[in-house]
Amino acid sequence: MNASGGGLAPEVRAILDAARERPGGDTRLSVDSRPFPDAVAATADAGRVPVIAEVKPTSPTTDGVRDDDPVELAREMVGGGATALSVLTEPEHFGGSTESLRRIREAVDVPVLRKDFILREEQLDAVESDLILLIARFVGEDLPDLVAAARNRGFQPLVEVHTREELTAALAAGADIIGVNNRDLGKLEVDLGTFEELAPEAPDDVLLVAESGVKTTDDVRRMREAGADALLVGTAIMDGDVRQNTENLTTQ
Numbered sequence: 001m002n003a004s005g006g007g008l009a010p011e012v013r014a015i016l017d018a019a020r021e022r023p024g025g026d027t028r029l030s031v032d033s034r035p036f037p038d039a040v041a042a043t044a045d046a047g048r049v050p051v052i053a054e055v056k057p058t059s060p061t062t063d064g065v066r067d068d069d070p071v072e073l074a075r076e077m078v079g080g081g082a083t084a085l086s087v088l089t090e091p092e093h094f095g096g097s098t099e100s101l102r103r104i105r106e107a108v109d110v111p112v113l114r115k116d117f118i119l120r121e122e123q124l125d126a127v128e129s130d131l132i133l134l135i136a137r138f139v140g141e142d143l144p145d146l147v148a149a150a151r152n153r154g155f156q157p158l159v160e161v162h163t164r165e166e167l168t169a170a171l172a173a174g175a176d177i178i179g180v181n182n183r184d185l186g187k188l189e190v191d192l193g194t195f196e197e198l199a200p201e202a203p204d205d206v207l208l209v210a211e212s213g214v215k216t217t218d219d220v221r222r223m224r225e226a227g228a229d230a231l232l233v234g235t236a237i238m239d240g241d242v243r244q245n246t247e248n249l250t251t252q
């Protein structure tokens with residue numbers, strides 16, 4: 001299944017339709033990016049859990065909108081020990097903006113991931129970030145070209161997969177940072193077993209991120225035992241005291 005949208009939840013289809021229309025930047029970016037693998041290694045060496053904390057004001061699977069200043073949320077996440085931040089820039093379904101990302105990246109010194117639904121090369125040029133998300137299912141056969149286009153601009157691509165076939169495609173495209181999304185974009189249901197199933201299939205030199213559905217320190221332990229080098233956590237951090245939530249999940 002690729003960008004045609006077949007087999008997807010209606011919410012996800014709407015997100016993709018909007019993403020297809022979104023313009024890119026006018027000039028090709030050249031980013032001086034903060035190395036994510038070094039940040040992960042430094043956190044692990046310090047005996048903490050590498051967590052990418054996600055600034056996600058809302059989502060199709062969340063009730064309500066969190067309208068605190070995104071920069072303030074980002075600072076609290078870093079204060080709570082986040083190794084990196086993920087910032088939604090999708091405006092219509094996640095309450096994100098490229099402006100939030102720009103301000104956050106200026107305010108913190110950890111690597112920042114741009115979370116959006118990139119489908120075309122020019123969309124990489126909308127705003128600078130350190131990491132950029134490419135979703136294997138949505139970009140289909142364009143994945144190798146987009147990975148190369150992202151790297152040529154200085155971004156570190158994080159390729160998101162959910163199935164064995166997508167993992168194979170990500171590896172063939174040369175991805176070295178791979179996120180396994182525990183959420184099935186067909187039904188929007190979360191199963192931490194997805195990461196457990198796919199992680200053993202990835203070579204050791206790939207940096208593996210467990211994405212979605214991590215709520216408790218038991219979930220953290222489970223994903224780490226299954227081979228997660230880092231965890232991407234949104235909802236469980238955004239819900240309540242952001243700094244405290246981050247601290248709880250980064251302390252092992």
Ligand SMILES: O=P(O)(O)OC[C@@H](O)[C@@H](O)c1c[nH]c2ccccc12
Nearest residue numbers: 181211212213214232233234235236
């Ligand atoms: O809120 P959660 O369950 O902790 O999930 C975070 C993150 O993995 C999720 O927001 C996500 C994973 N892949 C995405 C792609 C686009 C937008 C959002 C996402």
